[in-house]
Amino acid sequence: MQCELCGKEVNKLITVRIEGVEMQVCEECAKFGVSPKSYSRKPKRVLGRGAPQKKIIKKPRRDLFDNLKELVEDYGTIIKEARMKKGMDLKELAKRVGIKESTLHKIERNELEPEEKYVKRLEKELNISLYEEGDEEYKDNTSRDEFTLGDFIKVKRRK
Numbered sequence: 001m002q003c004e005l006c007g008k009e010v011n012k013l014i015t016v017r018i019e020g021v022e023m024q025v026c027e028e029c030a031k032f033g034v035s036p037k038s039y040s041r042k043p044k045r046v047l048g049r050g051a052p053q054k055k056i057i058k059k060p061r062r063d064l065f066d067n068l069k070e071l072v073e074d075y076g077t078i079i080k081e082a083r084m085k086k087g088m089d090l091k092e093l094a095k096r097v098g099i100k101e102s103t104l105h106k107i108e109r110n111e112l113e114p115e116e117k118y119v120k121r122l123e124k125e126l127n128i129s130l131y132e133e134g135d136e137e138y139k140d141n142t143s144r145d146e147f148t149l150g151d152f153i154k155v156k157r158r159k
């Protein structure tokens with residue numbers, strides 16, 4: 001038998017991995033490689049121990065938070081139209097919401113995104129919705145699927 005690495009004739013060949021390639025080599029050349037057993041065992045051990053810790057950080061909560069707070073694109077127009085329908089002028093609405101008239105003017109021109117607390121007040125004052133409804137989809141992808149399915153089965157059994 002011949003060593004695949006150095007070409008030496010030997011009685012016993014050892015299977016090793018050298019830079020990812022499996023080879024039949026002599027005892028001396030085996031030092032350069034990794035035996036397939038230890039090669040496949042090592043990564044598994046590391047994965048098993050490392051995985052539970054790493055899993056937690058995978059989906060940042062900030063994503064969901066941001067998503068929920070996404071303003072509709074034409075928030076300014078919506079505010080302005082709703083305000084005019086109510087017969088309110090800029091000054092009055094600004095006073096009710098608690099912001100400067102000039103600030104509200106900028107908001108109505110889509111030049112400035114109002115802070116969350118002001119958005120809530122504007123929504124309340126004007127009976128409008130200024131946040132994107134895209135967050136529903138996100139919820140479906142996380143934990144709600146499981147709950148819905150379980151609930152569905154329960155209801156089915158009862159009937």
Ligand SMILES: [Zn+2]
Pocket residue numbers: 003004005006007008025026027028029030
């Ligand atoms: Zn050899």
